[in-house]
Amino acid sequence: MNAHTPLTKDTAEAAAHDVVQYVTVRIGPQLFGLPIALVHEVFVPESITRVPLAPGEIAGVLNLRGRIVTMVAMRRLLSLPDAEGAPMAVGIEHHGEAFGLIIDEVGEVLSLDAARREANPANLDPRWAQVAAGVHRLSGDLMLILNVDLVLDRAGSAVARQDAGKRAEL
């Protein structure tokens, strides 16, 4: 009858002592890495239902094998123009709810030494810096580590912001 459920720790953080595995995804021109432990699946987003009055970065919801998944348009979240090609999506669990991050394409799985992770460059666009948890230098490319918790908190808080804004206006 214990009412307290232990808070789900960022499992990636827990394992960050030596090697972390990342799934790389491309959003616009930029390569991002998601800790593999967080990625449940990769799917093609189809028949997304728009949610009226939702903030722009929420693309809508869709039915993924009986579960309703909230889709986050990563390009919009990062203030990039909408993509033209067919997008992909990464399925993620966050506080017991299913989310899908819409990205341009999924790359490969990389095992990276956590010690080589560097802090965000100081001149990174603050909107990006808010969701990035550091940088890895790869050969010929930079990979920003996507902090999924922050991404989803931000997507959610937009509603609250919008709502609060509306209230203030009235």
Add this chain to the structure above:
Amino acid sequence: MDDLLREFLTETSESLDVADVELVKFEQDPNNAQILNNIFRLVHTIKGTCGFIGLPRLASLAHAAETLMDRFREGRPVTTDAVGLVLSTIDRIKLLLQHVEETEGSEPEGEDRDLISLLEAMAVAVDAPATPPPAPPPQPAPTLERPLLPGELPLDELDRIFRETKVDPITPPPAAPPAAKAAPPKPAPAMPKADVEAAHGAAQAGEAHGVAAQSIRVHVGVLEQLMTMVSELVLTRNQLMEIARRHDEPEYKVSLQRLSNVTGELQEAVMRTRMQPIGNAWQKLPRIVRDLAQELGKQIELEQVGADTELDRQVLDQIKDPLTHMVRNSADHGLEMPEQRRAAGKSERGLIRLSAYHEGGHVIVEISDDGRGLDVARIKQKALENGLATEAELAKMPDSQVFRFIFHAGLSTAQKVTNVSGRGVGMDVVRSNLESIGGTVDVRSRQGEGSTFVIKIPLTLAIVPALIVRAAGERFALPQSAVEELVRVQAGSDHEITWLNNSPVLGLRDRLLPIVSLGALLGLSPERDGRDEALWERALIVVMKVGHQTFGVVVEAVSHTEEIVVKPMASALRQLPMVSGSTILGDGRVIMILDPAGLAQHAAARGGAAEETSHHGAGRQARASQKRSSLLLFRAGSRDLKAVPLGLVTRIEELEVARIERVNGYPVLQYRGALIPVLYANEEVQRVAAGTQPMLVFADGGRVMGLVVDEIVDIVEAELDLELSPSNMPEVLGAAVLSGQATEILDVAFYVQVAFGERFRHLVRSSERPRLLLVDESPFHRDLLAPMLNGNGYEVTACASGGEALARLGTEDGFDAIVSDVDLPDMDGFALAAAVRGDPRIREVPIIALATAQDRDALERGRAVGFTDCVAKFDRSGLIAALKEFTGRQGIAA
């Protein structure tokens, strides 16, 4: 935590809840040995189990309480103090139990010497008078007061025979709860009031073993899981049905039909397991009311009717707090103090009545009290101060609508904040809690007679019937409970869309409904500017009703109705207005379930002509229109525009000319249960022979009349620059330029006078009427106010400036009051007041200031120089009330 402990905790907390209720009953009915026995047994069980499980602190506490109760069983008199003490012991036991639950089996440190010694002292104290315990009177043997007739048996003989005859025991009642019900065993002892019985649904009484075998305890989680699975099953069924609709294969259609039926039955059965009597949510109320009554020094009786009305436990959980809050409110604000009640000719004991019943897929819960009722004037004043509505809006608002302001945030009308309620954070929370589960709340009230809150809640939240509609290319589910009807608008049909100030309105039978495009409301389709006739010409409108607000939403198509399984929105989207959840349709697509209450609110904010203007919209309007007035434009006779101040128009009706009757040769109309005179605005207004014609309804005081015109044109907001026209038409007040067009402003007061003057005249000698001096620079306001005051039985002398007023006061005697605008051309209202107060002959005359909201700052200054009261400029009822109060005389009805 082991099973034994868990079982103990569940049982004990249920027992304690029952003990709470029983104790309060016992206090009121101390001679009822049955109730006392119940409580005693409950406490005894707790004591026994605690000792067994090894919780000494609890055991000793229960023991002390038991000892005291035992004294009562022996017949010692029961006092409120003693019951209070036992109640606080029960509170302490609950506290300890909570700790035991949290720590999985250990009692908190410390001891309860304080309570135990009090209990022991009380046990000794009640013992002290040592009145011999009146032995529980054995049922006195009834005697027959006449000699026996031949063939009759003496009563005691009969009695003996009855006792010896073997019959099936009547108690416990064999009526077993449905097997599916997960409720714990029903208590067997017969309760004095049947309606309270259901409150004991969770009671564990010792003698109920026979019934116990028929019900089992199931963990709530299991039921939840069952429900989820059934929901999935319903979904799959719906998908299969959808497929079957497209293919015509009779072979599996039969099995599918069978599957569908079984699924439906299963769904119903599982839903039933979640049903609980609403009495469970009321269980704590008797105790709360009792404590409140003590605290507030009131006498309160709580009556419960329909406690066995069942509803989904999820819903039950959601309404517990709102209900408690409302009952507290009734006890605190609703009911008066005993002396006030006595003075008002009521019994000192206030009554709070809770009742629940089913009504078409909903449960209606009413909380009523017989207290003072809501204070209309005060709510209006508060609404005004908070900018929820303008004076003009308030003036024409029916009371029922004014009452609804109490559900707005920050509007507490309690004169003082008590620690019970009155902070103004209550009723709006109640409303939003109820609306979040698709419920509504409304209030009825009569001054001096009490108030009734009516809550309407859905039976269940998990599966709801919904209408699937399409708008802006997306499909949406509208909960069927809010859908009144579907209307297809066609040119020439009865249902036509008219435009009021660019807001479309649907004329539906006798109502005018605001309508909005669903797509635009949801921000999915572009806002249509102006009147896109083509769009509205053949519109399909879903008429929805939320609370008392009815409105129409325009959709592109209506598909079908379906039992949808409500899936909560992701937490990130839960704050969204107008969307309450989502569901998966038969074709696998997710669609949004729209929230009717949210739609209503936003529809009202959007449509200028909404039946009930939303408080947001109105507030903004109120600030903007301090200096402006709303005018209703219409045509009557000629093509020229005519206008009346919208504030004077109570309603706009489509008059069916066939309904006009004649009394004394004059046209009248039966309107809302009364007979009202009907006038045509002028000679040229078309006299339609059949069909309908627009009619404005004016109400002035209790006098209601209809004014027939040719066409309603628009509502405009304009700064009214009235030029008095020296016309020979008495019905014309003057002319003004509105929206660039010369417009005649008609004199409503003139029509009211004509309508009532000739036909319903009561002659009143003018000397008997209180005399007023009205001072206002604006001829428009003077012309507006003077007839109104006249109509309310005052004789009015109007003047335009302070100087003129003083001159009048100097030369004429006998003014009973002065009604003055604060802004005057030569000397302002303050100077006038100071001058009046300085003149010994007239210094006693009350002065009522008319002020706009901005002037309110100056009010303090006004009082200092001698204003008697200050009334908002357009608050006609406020003015009349103030006059009544300060002239000490009521106007004599003209």
